[in-house]
Amino acid sequence: MSYTERLPRNRTYLMCPPEHFTVEYAINPWMDTTVTVDAGLALKQWEQLRTTLTGLGHVVHVLDPEPGLPDMVYSANGAFSVDGTVYGARFKYPQRTAEAVAHQAFYLAAESWKFVAPEQVNEGEGDFAYLPGAYGGIVLAGYGFRTDPAAHAEAQEVLGRPVISLRLVDPAFYHLDTALAALDDRHVTYYPGAFSPASQRVLAQLFPDAVLADREDAEAFGLNLVSDGRHVILNTEAVAMGHKVREAGYLPVHVDLSELKRGGGSVKCAVAELRA
Numbered sequence: 001m002s003y004t005e006r007l008p009r010n011r012t013y014l015m016c017p018p019e020h021f022t023v024e025y026a027i028n029p030w031m032d033t034t035v036t037v038d039a040g041l042a043l044k045q046w047e048q049l050r051t052t053l054t055g056l057g058h059v060v061h062v063l064d065p066e067p068g069l070p071d072m073v074y075s076a077n078g079a080f081s082v083d084g085t086v087y088g089a090r091f092k093y094p095q096r097t098a099e100a101v102a103h104q105a106f107y108l109a110a111e112s113w114k115f116v117a118p119e120q121v122n123e124g125e126g127d128f129a130y131l132p133g134a135y136g137g138i139v140l141a142g143y144g145f146r147t148d149p150a151a152h153a154e155a156q157e158v159l160g161r162p163v164i165s166l167r168l169v170d171p172a173f174y175h176l177d178t179a180l181a182a183l184d185d186r187h188v189t190y191y192p193g194a195f196s197p198a199s200q201r202v203l204a205q206l207f208p209d210a211v212l213a214d215r216e217d218a219e220a221f222g223l224n225l226v227s228d229g230r231h232v233i234l235n236t237e238a239v240a241m242g243h244k245v246r247e248a249g250y251l252p253v254h255v256d257l258s259e260l261k262r263g264g265g266s267v268k269c270a271v272a273e274l275r276a
């Protein structure tokens with residue numbers, strides 16, 4: 001794997017600035033409502049992530065943040081798009097319900113998207129990943145904490161791609177994107193311990209050449225990365241993970257997202273990919 005040249009592909013992303021970011025409720029084990037977040041720092045770090053992506057030649061659309069939706073900065077959760085079709089999100093917790101509406105409005109405003117509203121609970125790219133170059137194009141989908149497995153079948157009907165269900169078993173890694181990431185169109189990296197033994201077997205069968213991460217990498221949110229196929233953007237804490245992706249032939253680019261970790265997210269959570 002390390003001898004292949006890793007070529008980037010230009011991407012289009014959707015981000016939402018953490019203008020109203022706080023930790024005022026706790027819906028995952030990382031959130032501690034007794035700690036105050038530095039809103040100014042959060043915004044500065046977010047801006048750094050945005051300019052890193054645009055600096056690499058990618059297009060970043062910005063969604064207007066709304067007061068009262070402190071988790072809206074985690075834009076990955078708002079929908080999941082594949083080849084111009086958008087499968088909308090339906091959040092598990094009422095505190096985030098209204099975010100889905102804002103994302104839906106974004107897609108409906110541009111006529112090019114085919115938006116499909118979901119019936120089943122699902123948290124968008126938090127629990128769905130797309131590998132266009134693996135097996136003709138497959139979706140990996142997580143369940144166990146947020147997304148209802150019934151949403152996996154619904155996504156398959158909406159998107160017309162095989163959806164592989166993977167069971168998450170560790171509450172610290174409650175979304176698929178905290179435990180697994182696409183490094184390019186057909187390669188993934190993941191932390192096996194976040195998945196049930198059967199799901200680990202499925203991943204090993206589908207991706208025998210995956211970059212395997214350990215618990216420390218996952219706890220540093222090193223798997224919560226965004227890759228353009230060459231540059232792998234991950235947070236500064238994930239030093240060991242940076243080495244692992246470099247060994248696999250990618251170029252790690254570190255950004256500090258310490259404040260967003262207080263809400264239980266990092267790079268990938270803050271970036272939704274728009275696949276037109």
Ligand code: ARG
Pocket residue numbers: 027028031071074076077096125126175177178263264265266268269270
């Ligand atoms: N506080 C948010 C929640 O618990 C964090 C979401 C992180 N997003 C992600 N794609 N993993 O819902």
